Each structure stands twice: as structure tokens, then as C-alpha cells.
Amino acid sequence: MSFAWTVLVVVFLLPGAYCFSRDEFPSHFVFGASTSAYQVEGAADKDGRKPSIWDTFSHAGNGNMYQGNGDIASDQYHKYKEDVQLMANMGLDAYRFSISWSRLIPDGKGPVNPKGLQYYNNVINELISHGIQPHVTLHHWDLPQTLEDEYGGWVNRSIVKDFTAYVDVCFKEFGDRVKYWTTVNEGNVYAMFGYDIGILPPQRCSPSFIANCSKGNSSTEPYLAAHHMLLAHASAARLYRTKYKSMQHGFIGFNILAFGYVPITNTSGDIIAAQRARDFMMGWFLNPLTFGDYPDIMKRNVGSRLPSFTKKESNLVKGSIDFLGINFYYSFYVKNKPDKQHIEDRDYRADMEVETIDLIPNDTSIYEVPITTWILQDVLDSVKNDYGDFPIYIHENGQKTFSNSSLDDWSRVKYLHEYIGSMANALRSGSNVKGYFVWSLLDSFEILGGYEISYGLYYVDMKDPNLKRQPKLSAEWYANFLKGKPMDPKVMIKIEKNPLLPSHTFFLHNAK
Numbered sequence: 463m464s465f466a467w468t469v470l471v472v473v474f475l476l477p478g479a480y481c482f483s484r485d486e487f488p489s490h491f492v493f494g495a496s497t498s499a500y501q502v503e504g505a506a507d508k509d510g511r512k513p514s515i516w517d518t519f520s521h522a523g524n525g526n527m528y529q530g531n532g533d534i535a536s537d538q539y540h541k542y543k544e545d546v547q548l549m550a551n552m553g554l555d556a557y558r559f560s561i562s563w564s565r566l567i568p569d570g571k572g573p574v575n576p577k578g579l580q581y582y583n584n585v586i587n588e589l590i591s592h593g594i595q596p597h598v599t600l601h602h603w604d605l606p607q608t609l610e611d612e613y614g615g616w617v618n619r620s621i622v623k624d625f626t627a628y629v630d631v632c633f634k635e636f637g638d639r640v641k642y643w644t645t646v647n648e649g650n651v652y653a654m655f656g657y658d659i660g661i662l663p664p665q666r667c668s669p670s671f672i673a674n675c676s677k678g679n680s681s682t683e684p685y686l687a688a689h690h691m692l693l694a695h696a697s698a699a700r701l702y703r704t705k706y707k708s709m710q711h712g713f714i715g716f717n718i719l720a721f722g723y724v725p726i727t728n729t730s731g732d733i734i735a736a737q738r739a740r741d742f743m744m745g746w747f748l749n750p751l752t753f754g755d756y757p758d759i760m761k762r763n764v765g766s767r768l769p770s771f772t773k774k775e776s777n778l779v780k781g782s783i784d785f786l787g788i789n790f791y792y793s794f795y796v797k798n799k800p801d802k803q804h805i806e807d808r809d810y811r812a813d814m815e816v817e818t819i820d821l822i823p824n825d826t827s828i829y830e831v832p833i834t835t836w837i838l839q840d841v842l843d844s845v846k847n848d849y850g851d852f853p854i855y856i857h858e859n860g861q862k863t864f865s866n867s868s869l870d871d872w873s874r875v876k877y878l879h880e881y882i883g884s885m886a887n888a889l890r891s892g893s894n895v896k897g898y899f900v901w902s903l904l905d906s907f908e909i910l911g912g913y914e915i916s917y918g919l920y921y922v923d924m925k926d927p928n929l930k931r932q933p934k935l936s937a938e939w940y941a942n943f944l945k946g947k948p949m950d951p952k953v954m955i956k957i958e959k960n961p962l963l964p965s966h967t968f969f970l971h972n973a974k
């Protein structure tokens with residue numbers, strides 16, 4: 463077959479192979495990259511910043527899972543100009559980053575730190591002067607340690623007042639330039655990992671579940687923390703809408719992680735279990751945000767441990783998002799797993815009554831996650847059908863690799879190529895997706911692996927005193943795509959044909 467025919471076959475006939483270009487996306491669709499404060503800023507004890515629960519967790523050894531901390535991280539605190547220049551070179555429309563609450567208000571409440579204020583003003587101004595929209599996350603899990611110490615942070619209702627006062631400062635100081643505010647990043651993961659299994663800060667869980675936690679209650683606290691996140695979000699949204707929106711014209715959203723859940727068999731037990739998993743992971747937040755109450759299945763399975771909303775609270779939470787942020791990485795098979803424990807003794811995972819099974823069981827040779835674009839499409843469809851047609855931003859999507867792997871990160875190129883292609887498909891089929899952000903702009907302190915794992919478009923040499931940034935192939939690929947350069951057919955062939963790269967077709971071939 464001639465080369466031209468090979469290209470045609472690869473592009474049009476192979477599953478998932480398609481050409482798309484920037485032009486296919488509406489002009490207001492934003493492409494960006496994401497980071498979070500603790501993971502990239504560094505300067506942890508500089509210019510008045512005080513510790514957050516992440517500093518405490520990392521300095522205590524990251525739950526014995528990995529080494530390192532965010533003391534220096536990628537040093538974006540000092541290198542923000544250089545980083546904004548990288549974004550501009552790539553052609554990004556937007557940058558999603560978070561504000562470190564304890565940099566801005568070191569004790570969580572009370573006086574504002576002028577140097578913290580100056581830093582975020584600088585970052586925002588630098589972005590705007592390069593034509594890049596700031597999309598700001600107000601809380602990416604790094605609660606000021608003082609609030610954790612004083613009253614237990616998110617498990618105490620006092621957090622609602624303090625969070626509202628903190629975001630008031632942000633809206634007042636930055637809202638003339640920031641139009642997209644996300645109150646909480648991955649509320650569902652924060653509640654589950656921080657308060658049920660206790661592997662992330664604030665590392666609270668029942669000792670009988672995970673022995674490492676010194677405090678907590680896995681049966682009640684994940685629900686309590688989530689409840690307060692919803693109330694704090696709703697309070698922030700009300701504040702924005704009543705005090706700032708008419709002047710600033712911005713939007714308020716909430717962010718969740720969406721796992722793809724696929725029933726492992728066609729039995730009704732597994733099909734219902736997959737829906738139950740979605741209700742526990744996403745409905746937990748989306749049901750209250752849309753309808754003002756938790757999903758019925760959660761009420762049944764959790765019973766009196768699930769907090770309830772008063773009529774007033776329900777009305778406040780209902781309709782409190784202008785957009786939804788979705789983070790999407792990978793998917794699981796789901797198997798029905800009825801739980802026999804007494805309802806009062808169960809934790810969040812037992813309440814869900816499912817077993818989740820990796821797509822690639824027991825295969826440690828494949829590190830990168832499989833690509834399951836059709837499941838993301840399903841997630842978008844089901845959010846629309848079940849909750850409504852609100853605007854959606856894919857706030858995070860990206861491929862992990864070992865940080866010492868090659869700058870020629872073909873698996874990331876393939877991952878981004880396929881997911882961005884799936885965005886084009888989603889738009890064609892009527893999805894209200896408004897933007898897509900790669901996780902992550904650059905290598906940073908990864909929450910589930912420290913400096914061993916990398917998600918960056920830019921490699922950061924953590925051993926280099928200057929923390930030099932170098933573009934990976936994926937950065938070049940993303941830049942070409944954003945600048946409307948045609949896809950190189952040779953690249954297409956390489957990412958479609960290389961059997962070593964993860965593929966969405968993998969999943970279909972292996973479906974049980």
C-alpha cells in the first residue's frame with residue numbers, strides 16, 4: 463500500500479482514528495492547563511505564608527506512601543513570569559490555578575497577608591497581559607492548619623463562615639479580572655481520601671479501617687465534610703451573586719472527579735451497582751447542587767449518618783453552580799457487592815456496596831492509564847440527562863508517566879490527542895462542554911506519588927537548582943494543535959499504531 467493510502471486507512475478506518483483541528487471548536491471554547499498551589503508554588507514559608515494541612519501531611523511523611531514535600535515544588539512563586547511565558551508560547555487560552563488560603567490569610571481568618579495579595583495580583587496581571595484567562599480554584603485541599611487545629615476544619619460547621627470570609631477577600635481583590643471561580647476541587651475525592659480512607663490530608667479515618675489515622679470516623683466524617691463543602695460552596699455562590707456578580711459578571715462552579723464506572727457483567731446486579739457508584743461519587747454533590755438533596759440511594763444506604771439539609775439550606779445549595787468542573791482520568795469495572803455489616807458500622811465504601819476493579823488487573827508493566835474516551839462521553843451525557851444542561855469545563859485530564867521517563871512522551875501525546883478529539887465529538891453531539899484543561903502545565907509535587915510521578919507538559923528537573931523547564935513532545939503537540947497547525951500524518955500513524963501505547967480500544971477488547 464502506498465504511503466498516502468496508509469495514512470487514509472489509519473486516519474479514517476482504525477477505531478478512534480480521526481483528524482480534528484482547533485477550527486472545529488467554537489471560538490469561545492477555552493483550552494488551557496491546570497495546576498494547584500501546594501503542588502507548584504513552593505516558597506512554603508516565604509513572605510508570611512503559614513502551613514496548610516498539606517504541609518503538615520508531607521512533613522510527617524505523606525502517610526508513608528512516598529517522599530518529598532511542596533516546600534520548593536516547581537517554585538512557581540518565583541518563576542510565575544517564566545511559566546506564563548511558556549503558556550503564552552504554547553498558545554493557551556486559560557490557566558487554571560488555585561489560591562493558597564494560608565498564603566493569602568495565614569491563619570485562615572483575620573488579617574490578609576499583603577505579600578500574598580501582591581503575589582496573586584502579580585500572577586493574574588501577568589496572565590491577563592498575555593491574553594490568558596485566569597480560572598481560579600479557591601480551595602484545592604490545602605486548608606490552613608490553624609483551622610484544622612482550632613475546630614477540625616471541614617468536619618465543623620464553623621468552616622462555612624471562615625470559607626465565606628476568605629472567598630469574600632478573593633472576590634473583592636481579584637474579581638475585577640477573574641471571571642471563573644471554582645470553590646472546591648474534587649470535593650468527592652477530598653471527602654473520600656481525606657476522611658474515609660485517610661490517605662490524604664487531613665488523614666482522618668476510623669482506626670479500624672486504616673490504622674494510620676490518629677483521629678477521625680470513617681462512618682460519619684466523609685459525609686459531614688462533604689455536607690460542609692456544599693454549604694460553604696452555596697454560601698460563597700450567594701455572596702458572589704448578591705454582592706459581586708452585577709459588577710464583575712463572573713461565574714461560580716464546583717469541581718468533582720468523575721470516574722468512569724462500567725458494569726463488569728450485563729447482570730442487573732452489576733448494572734445497578736454501577737449506577738449506585740455514580741450516585742455515590744457524583745450524585746453525592748450533583749444531586750444537592752441541582753435538586754437540593756442527596757440521592758435516594760444514599761439516604762437508604764447511609765441512613766442517619768447522612769446529614770440532612772433544612773429547607774432553607776436546600777434552597778441555597780440548589781442551583782448554586784453556574785458551571786461544573788469535571789476531572790477525568792480513568793475508569794473502573796464495577797461489581798455488585800452487598801454489604802452485610804450493621805448500617806451504623808459501615809464506612810463510605812461499604813455504603814456504596816460495590817467492588818471496583820482495575821481495567822488492567824495485576825499488570826504492573828503498564829504504568830500509563832488506559833484511554834477510555836467513550837466513557838468520558840458517557841459521563842457528559844449522563845450528567846446532562848440526570849442533572850441538566852449546565853456548562854461543563856474539563857478541568858483536569860492527563861496521562862501519568864514516571865518522572866524520569868523520556869521527553870518524547872508519546873503516551874501523553876496519544877492520550878491528549880484522543881481526549882481532545884473526543885471533545886470535538888462531544889460538541890458535535892450537543893454537549894455543553896466549554897473548555898478543556900490539561901493536567902498539568904508542568905511537573906510538580908504529585909498528590910499520589912510526590913516527585914516520582916509526572917503529569918507535566920513541561921519537564922522540571924527537580925535536581926537542578928534553577929528548576930529548569932523543558933518542553934516535552936506533548937507540549938509541542940499541544941502548541942501545534944492550538945496554533946491550528948495540521949496534524950502530522952506521521953504522528954497520527956505513530957500514536958495509532960504503536961501497540962505499546964495505551965489505547966481506548968484496549969478496554970473494548972478486554973471487556974468481559
Ligand code: NOJ
Nearest residue numbers: 498647648858901908909
Ligand atoms: C487530582 C487533583 O486535583 C490533582 O491535585 C492531582 O495532582 C491530579 N488529579 C493527578 O492525580
